Amino acid sequence: MKRSFLAIAALALSLATAHAQQPYKIGLILDMSGPYADITGEGSATAARMAVQEFGGKVLGRPIEVLIVDHQNKADIAAATAREWFDNQGVEAILDVAASATALAASEIARARNKIIVFNGPGSTRLTNEACGPYTVHYVFDNYALSKGTAAGLTKQGGDSWFLVVADYAFGHDLEREATNFVKASGGKVLGAVRHPLNTNDLSSFILQAQASKAKVVGFANAGADTINGIKQMVEFGLVKAGQKPAALLAFISDIDSLGLETAQGLLLTESFLADRDDESKAFVKKFSERVKRAPTSAQAGVYSSVLHYLKAVEKAGTADAAPVMKIMKETPIKDAFTNNGRIREDGRMVHDMYLVEVKKPSESSGRFDYYKLVTTIPAEEAFTPLSESRCPLVKK
Numbered sequence: 001m002k003r004s005f006l007a008i009a010a011l012a013l014s015l016a017t018a019h020a021q022q023p024y025k026i027g028l029i030l031d032m033s034g035p036y037a038d039i040t041g042e043g044s045a046t047a048a049r050m051a052v053q054e055f056g057g058k059v060l061g062r063p064i065e066v067l068i069v070d071h072q073n074k075a076d077i078a079a080a081t082a083r084e085w086f087d088n089q090g091v092e093a094i095l096d097v098a099a100s101a102t103a104l105a106a107s108e109i110a111r112a113r114n115k116i117i118v119f120n121g122p123g124s125t126r127l128t129n130e131a132c133g134p135y136t137v138h139y140v141f142d143n144y145a146l147s148k149g150t151a152a153g154l155t156k157q158g159g160d161s162w163f164l165v166v167a168d169y170a171f172g173h174d175l176e177r178e179a180t181n182f183v184k185a186s187g188g189k190v191l192g193a194v195r196h197p198l199n200t201n202d203l204s205s206f207i208l209q210a211q212a213s214k215a216k217v218v219g220f221a222n223a224g225a226d227t228i229n230g231i232k233q234m235v236e237f238g239l240v241k242a243g244q245k246p247a248a249l250l251a252f253i254s255d256i257d258s259l260g261l262e263t264a265q266g267l268l269l270t271e272s273f274l275a276d277r278d279d280e281s282k283a284f285v286k287k288f289s290e291r292v293k294r295a296p297t298s299a300q301a302g303v304y305s306s307v308l309h310y311l312k313a314v315e316k317a318g319t320a321d322a323a324p325v326m327k328i329m330k331e332t333p334i335k336d337a338f339t340n341n342g343r344i345r346e347d348g349r350m351v352h353d354m355y356l357v358e359v360k361k362p363s364e365s366s367g368r369f370d371y372y373k374l375v376t377t378i379p380a381e382e383a384f385t386p387l388s389e390s391r392c393p394l395v396k397k
Contacts, residue, residue, distance in 0.1 A: 024060060024314075027066070027069070027085050028097075029078050030097075035073070037224075039098070040096065042292070048096075050288065052066060052311070054308065055307075059311050060315070060319070067085065075101045075102050075105035078102035078103070078105045086110070093115060093320075094115070095303060096119060096121055097119060098122065099171060102122075104131055107131055116137070116325060120302035120306060122171065125143050125385060127348070135322045135326050138349050139306045140350075144178050144384060145378070147182045147249060148382075149270030149355075149378055150248070153376075155188040156186050160183075161189055161190075162191065162217045163190070163192050164180070164190060165210060166193055168198070175249055199225060220248050223250045228255050228259055231264070253271075253369060253372075261360060262362055264371075270354055271298060271357050274355055280336065288304075294369070305337065305342075330344045334350065339353065347387065348392070348394075351381070352380050355374060355375075359372065
């Protein structure tokens with residue numbers, strides 16, 4: 001009997017040791033090779049690994065492993081990856097899915113399995129409305145906040161007629177709707193819109209339609225390479241010189257870097273992250289830039305913040321189970337390199353200050369990545385969709 005007891009104890013110890021050695025897996029489903037690779041891609045993977053390293057490399061006594069997959073901007077790949085990770089690979093949470101259509105697909109898989117999923121790269125407001133879930137968090141920005149800052153801001157400054165160039169998928173459609181609503185609410189009108197396929201190199205036919213509209217503002221409801229190509233071709237076709245103003249409804253510092261200040265100067269856009277906000281943001285940017293050789297986008301800064309916030313909640317909960325971890329994530333204010341006043345609402349929306357910025361002239365910049373002048377700060381309580389207007393079933397009204 002004594003030998004049996006010792007054998008059982010040894011087996012239990014062996015199993016506990018083996019479990020402690022198993023990695024604690026988190027995953028990111030990113031665009032590693034397509035139009036959003038500079039926005040998310042390897043930079044987001046690096047940001048996640050930086051957060052894990054800063055946290056100490058372990059949680060619940062287990063080494064943390066970060067899994068990365070390229071979804072190639074295909075919703076079926078995103079869904080299949082989430083399913084494989086949760087069902088067979090032991091992944092505890094997904095901390096980003098770049099782009100809206102792929103995010104919506106992966107969200108359904110996570111919700112069915114009661115797993116935590118956080119979004120830093122996509123913008124669709126559906127993620128915290130019709131597609132919301134108890135363990136879903138939309139962290140960095142959404143199309144409501146982007147449109148409120150840029151579309152409303154430009155319209156009030158006199159840009160009261162718009163033509164929209166729209167990416168023809170979930171994100172673009174959602175951004176088009178939000179921007180149109182804010183232009184109209186601010187006293188302007190949308191003279192027309194045209195939709196283009198994702199990752200279209202030649203946008204000339206669409207730019208010519210914008211030119212023919214004679215709208216004061218040409219708004220780009222797209223992102224990444226599509227936004228860069230659209231603004232470049234708008235300049236090449238002489239629209240800017242003739243007085244039509246480009247507006248990037250979603251743009252990142254990597255886009256401005258690709259455009260160059262000579263082309264991008266004067267562009268108004270809404271940002272989620274300011275690299276020079278305070279000492280903490282500056283320190284993160286310095287560490288990130290040493291690894292990636294460029295400044296982080298807001299999506300990449302959001303990955304860093306959300307991974308840290310998630311791991312701290314896991315450690316405090318003492319478990320990977322979604323319910324207690326999410327409870328702590330929602331109860332705990334977020335104050336770090338990304339934001340100094342963030343919190344996660346009941347609909348999963350992480351609310352924080354947003355910033356309307358103007359791109360500097362070349363003569364105003366001190367060097368690469370010194371690109372923004374702050375126009376105004378949009379307070380957290382005003383930046384995002386009010387809960388009273390939420391379409392999320394979890395919100396009590």
